[in-house]
Amino acid sequence: MVVEISLPDWLSAETLPTHIESIEDRMRFVIALSRRNFENATGGPFAAAVFEEATGKLVAAGVNRVMPCHCSxxxxxxxxxxFAQKRLGTHDLGGTGMPAHQIVVNWRPCTMCMGAVIWSGATSLVIAGSDDSVERITGFDEGPMPHDWQGELEKRGIRVTDNVLYDEAVAVFHAFAASGAVVYNGRGGGAKTSG
Ligand SMILES: [Zn+2]
Incomplete structure (x- = not known):
């Protein structure tokens, strides 16, 4: 038995940049992937990328693959x-001798992904926003986040940078809602639909 999460064909075929210098450009890259993912019907409107924080070297880029890969x-x-851990051959992006790794995401993490960021070994998280826009606009359930979730990450040595290209990220969620695409919350009978 093997569980497999694959990248969509359009992203696998892409020649990705090797380095992206500024935080804004890193986020712009991620937001573009989030839009292309739902426009290509290869997953939800979410994307992320892992960089070496100091150099901007792109380690891995990925997108939401819940429905295509049958994996909640x-x-x-x-x-x-x-993908980043597989590429680097380690379970710990913050291991001895490793450069600091940063994950850039087009919105704040859900409950599960907050944990995933903590266990990953990344030492910084960059997000486009952290208010209730995703839940309000798209209907996705982001789960019971601790009130001070950013403080919980900071306590564990993970720096959080919020509100990077906020408007651009929100525009993708509006486009997603307008597209009528499926919102794949668990217990689908109770899933909200947007708009
Ligand atoms: Zn998540």
């Missing part, structure tokens, strides 16, 4: 961190 945990963060 295949959120963008879990997918991308897993």
């Amino acid at each position: 945990s295949a959120h963008a963060e879990v997918t991308t961190l897993s």
Whole structure:
């Protein structure tokens, strides 16, 4: 028995940049992937990328793959961190001798992905926003986040940078809602639909 999470064909075929310098450009790259993912019907409107924080070297890019891969945990963060760890041959992106790794995501993590970020060994998280926009606009359930979730990450040595290209990220969620695409919450009978 093997569990497999794959990248969509359009992303596998892409020649990705080797380095992205600024935080804004890293986020712009991730937001573009989030839009392409739902437009290509290859997953939800979420994407992430792992970089060497200091150099901007791109280690892995990934997208939400819940429905195509039949895997409720295949959120963008879990997918991308897993690719990064596989590429580097380690379970710990913060292991001895490793450069600091940063994960950039087009919104704040859900409950599960907050844990995934903590266990990954990444030492910084960059997000486009952290308010209730995703739940309000798209209907996705982000789970019971601790009130001070950013503080919980900071306590564990993970720096959080919020509100990077907020408007651009929200625009993708509006486009997703307008597309009528499926919102794949667990217990589907209770899933909300947007708009
Ligand atoms: Zn998640």
